[in-house]
Amino acid sequence: MAPISIKRILISESVDPCCKKILQENGIQVTEKQNMSTDDLIAEIKDYDGLVVRSGTKVTADVINAAGNLKIIGRAGTGVDNVDVDAATIKGIIVMNTPSGNTISAAELTCTLLMSLSRHVPQAAMSMKAGNWDRKKFMGAEMYGKILGIVGLGRIGKEVATRMQSFGMKTIGYDPITPPEVTATWGVEQMSLEQLWPKCDYITVHTPLMPSTAGLLNDTSFAKCKKGVKVVNCARGGIIDEDALLRALESRQCGGAGLDVFVEEPPKNRALVNHPNVISCPHLGASTKEAQARCGQDIALQIVDMVMGKSLVGAVTRNHNEGLTQGACEVEIFVNGSSYRATGSVQGGVPVLLELNRSVFRQPVSLTGNLLFFKAVASPPLLPSVTGLLAKAGVEMESFSAPAARIGDQWYCVGLSSLLGDLGALQPLVKAAAQVSV
Ligand SMILES: NC(=O)c1ccc[n+]([C@@H]2O[C@H](COP(=O)([O-])OP(=O)(O)OC[C@H]3O[C@@H](n4cnc5c(N)ncnc54)[C@H](O)[C@@H]3O)[C@@H](O)[C@H]2O)c1
Numbered sequence: 001m002a003p004i005s006i007k008r009i010l011i012s013e014s015v016d017p018c019c020k021k022i023l024q025e026n027g028i029q030v031t032e033k034q035n036m037s038t039d040d041l042i043a044e045i046k047d048y049d050g051l052v053v054r055s056g057t058k059v060t061a062d063v064i065n066a067a068g069n070l071k072i073i074g075r076a077g078t079g080v081d082n083v084d085v086d087a088a089t090i091k092g093i094i095v096m097n098t099p100s101g102n103t104i105s106a107a108e109l110t111c112t113l114l115m116s117l118s119r120h121v122p123q124a125a126m127s128m129k130a131g132n133w134d135r136k137k138f139m140g141a142e143m144y145g146k147i148l149g150i151v152g153l154g155r156i157g158k159e160v161a162t163r164m165q166s167f168g169m170k171t172i173g174y175d176p177i178t179p180p181e182v183t184a185t186w187g188v189e190q191m192s193l194e195q196l197w198p199k200c201d202y203i204t205v206h207t208p209l210m211p212s213t214a215g216l217l218n219d220t221s222f223a224k225c226k227k228g229v230k231v232v233n234c235a236r237g238g239i240i241d242e243d244a245l246l247r248a249l250e251s252r253q254c255g256g257a258g259l260d261v262f263v264e265e266p267p268k269n270r271a272l273v274n275h276p277n278v279i280s281c282p283h284l285g286a287s288t289k290e291a292q293a294r295c296g297q298d299i300a301l302q303i304v305d306m307v308m309g310k311s312l313v314g315a316v317t318r319n320h321n322e323g324l325t326q327g328a329c330e331v332e333i334f335v336n337g338s339s340y341r342a343t344g345s346v347q348g349g350v351p352v353l354l355e356l357n358r359s360v361f362r363q364p365v366s367l368t369g370n371l372l373f374f375k376a377v378a379s380p381p382l383l384p385s386v387t388g389l390l391a392k393a394g395v396e397m398e399s400f401s402a403p404a405a406r407i408g409d410q411w412y413c414v415g416l417s418s419l420l421g422d423l424g425a426l427q428p429l430v431k432a433a434a435q436v437s438v
C-alpha cells in the first residue's frame with residue numbers, strides 16, 4: 001500500500017490517552033475536542049487529515065463533505081453505524097474500526113445484565129438505599145438449567161455463550177453466517193429463529209444494526225416467546241423494537257429487559273428506562289479501562305501503519321469504483337511485502353471474502369475473527385495435516401473454507417481460536433501463508 005500523508009488528527013471523543021501519545025510519537029499533530037455539535041464539527045473538520053471517534057460523534061455526509069483534507073476516519077471501537085460509510089467511500093476516505101478491542105467488556109456487561117435480571121440486583125439495591133428491607137418482593141430465579149438464546153454468534157455472542165455455560169445455562173442460537181459446526185464447538189446449538197423463540201428463558205442479541213436486524217424482536221416474535229422471557233440488548237438500539245418491548249413488558253409477555261443501547265441516545269422517551277422491570281445503562285458496554293486502552297492503541301497503530309504504507313488493518317470502507325450495488329469490490333492488500341488481490345462483498349451486513357488471488361471460495365468466507373490463509377495444492381491429507389499442526393500449536397480450528405477448484409495451487413482460509421505464534425511450522429504443508437485478526 002502506498003503511504004498516506006496524515007499530519008493532523010482530531011479526536012472528538014473521550015479516547016484513551018495512549019491513542020494521542022502513539023500518534024504524536026509518530027509525528028502526527030493531535031487536537032482533542034469533545035462535545036462538539038455537528039455544526040461545530042463541520043466548521044472544525046476542514047483543517048484535519050484524520051478524525052478519531054467513538055459512537056457519540058455523528059459523522060454525517062455533511063461533515064464528510066465539509067472535510068476537504070480528510071483521508072481517514074478511525075473508530076476506536078466496533079460499530080461504525082455513526083459514520084456515513086457510503087459518503088466516506090464516495091470521497092475516498094478510509095473508515096477503519098478496532099472490532100476486537102471491546103469484545104470481552106461488552107460480553108461481561110451482557111452477562112451482568114442477564115444475572116441482574118434473574119436476581120433483581122439493581123432494584124433491590126435501590127430499595128435498600130430507600131431504607132427498605134424487602135426480601136419477598138425480589139424473589140429471583142436461578143440461571144442454572146435455563147435456556148439462553150443468542151441471536152448473532154460473532155465475537156461477543158461467542159464470549160457470552162461460554163461465560164453463561166459456566167452457570168449451567170443451555171445455550172442455543174442463530175447466525176446466518178457463522179456455521180453451526182463452528183458454534184457447536186463452543187457449545188451453541190443453532191436453529192432457526194422460529195424454533196428458537198419458544199424455547200428461551202432469556203434472549204440476548206449480538207448482531208450489527210441493519211435493515212435485516214432492525215426489529216428482530218418485535219410484536220410477532222415476542223408473541224412466539226415463552227411468557228415471561230427476559231431479554232438483553234447490549235448491541236444496538238432498535239434490534240429489539242422498543243415499542244414492542246414496552247408492550248410486551250406491560251402485558252408481562254416479557255418478564256424483564258436489560259438495555260445498554262437505545263435507538264436515540266440518550267433516550268428522550270423514558271418509558272422503557274422508567275419501567276420497573278427494565279435495567280438500563282448509558283451505553284457502557286465498552287466502558288472499561290482495558291477495552292478503552294485496547295481500542296485507543298489499536299486505532300492509533302492502525303493509522304500509523306497506514307501512514308507508513310504498511311497495511312490496511314480494520315478498514316471497512318467500501319470500494320465505490322467496483323459498484324457496491326452489485327455487491328462485490330476488489331482490493332489489493334500488502335502484508336509483509338506480499339501483494340494479495342481479494343474480491344469481497346457485504347452479505348447481510350457482514351463483510352465476506354469471495355476470491356483470493358484467483359482462488360474462488362466455495363462459500364463466502366465471513367471476515368471475522370482470527371483468519372489463516374494459506375496456498376497449497378489440493379490433496380486428501382491436506383486438511384488432516386493442517387488440523388494436526390494447529391492442534392500441536394494449541395490452536396483450535398473454528399472454520400474451514402475451501403476453494404471451488406481442485407487443480408493447481410489454491411488458497412484456503414481457516415478460522416482460528418487464536419493466531420499462530422509461528423507460521424513457519426506450516427512450511428512443509430503450504431506454499432504461502434498469512435494470518436490476520438479481523
Ligand atoms: N454496548 C456496547 O458498548 C458494544 C460494544 C461492542 C460492540 N457492540 C455491538 O455489539 C454487536 C456485536 O458485535 P460483535 O463484535 O460481536 O460483532 P460480530 O461482527 O463479531 O458479530 C455479529 C454477528 O451477527 C451476525 N448476524 C448478522 N446478521 C444477523 C441476523 N440477521 N441474525 C442473526 N445474526 C446475524 C453476523 O453473522 C455475526 O456473526 C454490534 O452491533 C456492535 O456494534 C456494542
Ligand SMILES: O=C(O)[C@H](O)COP(=O)(O)O
Binds near residue numbers: 287
Ligand atoms: O460499537 C462499539 O464499539 C460500542 O458500542 C462501544 O461504543 P463506544 O466506544 O462509544 O463506547
